[in-house]
Amino acid sequence: QAKKSGKKQWIYFQPEMEDAKKRLSLLSQKLSFAIKNKELSLHYQPIVDVSTPQHKMVSLEALLRWNNPELGFISPEEAIKVAEQTGLIYEIENWVLQQAIHDLVRFKQHFHEDLTMAVNLSALHIINQKTVQPILNMLAEKSLQPTDLIIELTESVLLTGLHKQENSIQPLIDSDIKLHIDDFGTGYSSLAYLHQLPASTVKVDKAFLNYIEANTTTLEYIQKLISTLSMRALIEGIETKQQAETLKGIGYTLQQGYYHGKPKPIEYYL
Ligand code: C2E
Ligand code: MG
Ligand code: MG
Ligand code: MG
Numbered sequence: 693q694a695k696k697s698g699k700k701q702w703i704y705f706q707p708e709m710e711d712a713k714k715r716l717s718l719l720s721q722k723l724s725f726a727i728k729n730k731e732l733s734l735h736y737q738p739i740v741d742v743s744t745p746q747h748k749m750v751s752l753e754a755l756l757r758w759n760n761p762e763l764g765f766i767s768p769e770e771a772i773k774v775a776e777q778t779g780l781i782y783e784i785e786n787w788v789l790q791q792a793i794h795d796l797v798r799f800k801q802h803f804h805e806d807l808t809m810a811v812n813l814s815a816l817h818i819i820n821q822k823t824v825q826p827i828l829n830m831l832a833e834k835s836l837q838p839t840d841l842i843i844e845l846t847e848s849v850l851l852t853g854l855h856k857q858e859n860s861i862q863p864l865i866d867s868d869i870k871l872h873i874d875d876f877g878t879g880y881s882s883l884a885y886l887h888q889l890p891a892s893t894v895k896v897d898k899a900f901l902n903y904i905e906a907n908t909t910t911l912e913y914i915q916k917l918i919s920t921l922s923m924r925a926l927i928e929g930i931e932t933k934q935q936a937e938t939l940k941g942i943g944y945t946l947q948q949g950y951y952h953g954k955p956k957p958i959e960y961y962l
Contacts, residue, residue: 720778722760723771727787733757734791735955736799739810739926742936743945747952751842752799753810754792755955756784776816785817786826793830795958796840802962810842810872815849819860824867838868842893845871847879850889865890872926877914887921893946894918898929904938912942919943 726732739751756768775781789811796809831838843864850861850873864871871891878897886894896914903910911927918925930936930949939947 716774716777719763719766719770719774720780722763723758723774723778723780723784726758726760727783731758731760732784732787733759733957734788734795735957736795736961737948737955738953739946739948740952741945742940742947749803749807749953750946751808751810752796753812753844753948753955754788754795755812756788772814776814781814781816782820785811785813789827789830793834793836793841796836797834798958798962808840808842808870810844812844812874815846818843818845818849818864824863824869827869828867839870842870842872844874844895845891846874847876847885847889850891851885861890883917886917891923893924893926895926895928895948896944898927898949900927901929901931901935904935908938908942911939911944915943 734754735757736752736754738749739753740747741750756771758766758768758771760766771784772781775784792809792811796807799809800807827841828838831841845861850871870893872893872895873889873891874895875897876894877900896911896918900911900914915925924946925944926946926948927939927944928948930939930947930951932951935949936947936951
């Protein structure tokens with residue numbers, strides 16, 4: 693804020709920028725106490741295999757929720773952005789990992805042993821955390837295997853990892869933790885590098901569902917491409933039975949979306 697001789701003259705900042713800065717500092721201040729004050733929780737959304745008669749739930753995806761007594765619910769996107777900008781990201785995502793792994797034990801007991809847990813991790817978390825050992829330790833403490841955990845990364849993170857001299861995601865690739873490419877199709881490049889990405893599954897972004905009525909061919913090509921590269925396609929954002937059936941018909945057996953189940957707290961399931 694710059695004032696000159698009584699006349700208001702905003703020089704450097706637009707009011708919106710000032711607002712954004714204020715919000716960032718407010719949120720970062722609140723977020724730094726969020727774990728201690730138990731304001732964070734996880735919702736779990738099923739990933740189902742529609743090629744099975746009962747639409748077997750194969751995984752659950754952990755999604756962060758932050759409810760602050762003064763500010764109300766803050767979206768995970770905003771919370772993660774704040775966490776990244778303030779360095780709180782490791783603490784927050786370690787909490788997410790710890791909680792999700794703890795809950796996976798209970799989910800496995802309640803549903804079935806081969807259920808897996810998918811956790812979203814930020815680019816910063818992966819690139820700066822030099823080792824996956826803390827994550828492997830968390831799993832071992834609960835007598836779980838690395839293959840019980842899925843880490844969802846966006847394609848840009850995986851590409852950055854590939855093209856760096858010192859490949860920061862190599863330890864993760866070398867572990868048996870599974871990698872899923874999240875939001876496929878929303879980032880840059882995609883197709884040219886898809887075959888190089890060290891992932892077992894590609895989550896095709898819900899944005900592609902906009903094409904579904906007019907033209908399923910695009911979605912069909914994407915599914916074939918992913919299969920050709922020996923990866924599995926998972927389509928997210930399915931909201932209707934019709935979408936689920938059309939997509940099953942073109943080979944998308946792994947599905948996720950409100951139609952199959954909305955993100956819910958663990959108590960909803962058990
Ligand atoms: P994402 O990983 O792509 O998760 C999918 C988002 O789409 C979730 O939003 C989910 O609630 C929503 N969704 C699921 N099914 C449907 C559907 O059928 N229709 C529609 N319209 N939406 C659906 P949410 O929970 O708000 O999370 C948003 C994003 O925040 C996530 O996108 C993920 O990128 C990020 N996020 C959430 N938790 C974490 C976390 O612990 N760490 C990191 N780094 N990111 C997280
Ligand atoms: Mg995800
Ligand atoms: Mg996604
Ligand atoms: Mg997303």
